[in-house]
Structure formats: structure tokens, C-alpha cells
Amino acid sequence: MKKVLLIALFALPSLSLAADCAALSKQYQAPNPASKTMAQIERWVKNKVSNPADADALRECLLAGAADNPNQASFAGK
Numbered sequence: 401m402k403k404v405l406l407i408a409l410f411a412l413p414s415l416s417l418a419a420d421c422a423a424l425s426k427q428y429q430a431p432n433p434a435s436k437t438m439a440q441i442e443r444w445v446k447n448k449v450s451n452p453a454d455a456d457a458l459r460e461c462l463l464a465g466a467a468d469n470p471n472q473a474s475f476a477g478k
Contacts (some may be wrong), residue, residue, distance in 0.1 A: 420457055421457070421458070424461065425458065425462075428449055430444075434467055435467060438463055441463055442463075444462075445458055
């Protein structure tokens with residue numbers, strides 16, 4: 401029973417974060433992160449998003465899928 405509760409505690413925030421990412425991306429018409437480098441995403445968020453809370457959340461979402469993110473299998477220019 402404890403394992404089920406523990407899994408639920410970790411799963412719910414990640415699902416809400418994914419929903420937030422999609423909503424924020426649509427709201428600010430964010431570029432496809434797979435075609436941008438991490439520096440390009442940083443500049444885009446700095447120039448286009450004025451709300452600091454939205455900027456932090458959207459930056460994290462977009463950087464996770466950035467083309468040159470070392471945690472990704474693909475790299476920019478491929």
C-alpha cells in the first residue's frame with residue numbers, strides 16, 4: 401500500500417507539469433525545443449515571456465527537450 405501511495409505522489413506532479421508545459425507553450429507560442437539549442441531557448445524565454453513564474457516553468461520544460469541538451473539522444477545539427 402505504501403508503494404502505491406509513493407508512486408501516486410510522484411506521478412501526479414509530473415502529470416500536472418506536463419499539462420502546464422503544453423498550456424504555457426501554447427499560450428506563448430513557444431518554438432519546438434528539439435530544433436533549438438539551449439542558448440536559443442534561454443534568449444527566447446528572456447525576450448518573450450514577461451511573467452517570471454511562467455518564464456521559469458516554460459524554460460525548464462523547453463530546456464528538457466532542447467536539441468543540444470546532453471541528456472538527450474540527439475544533438476543540434478543532426
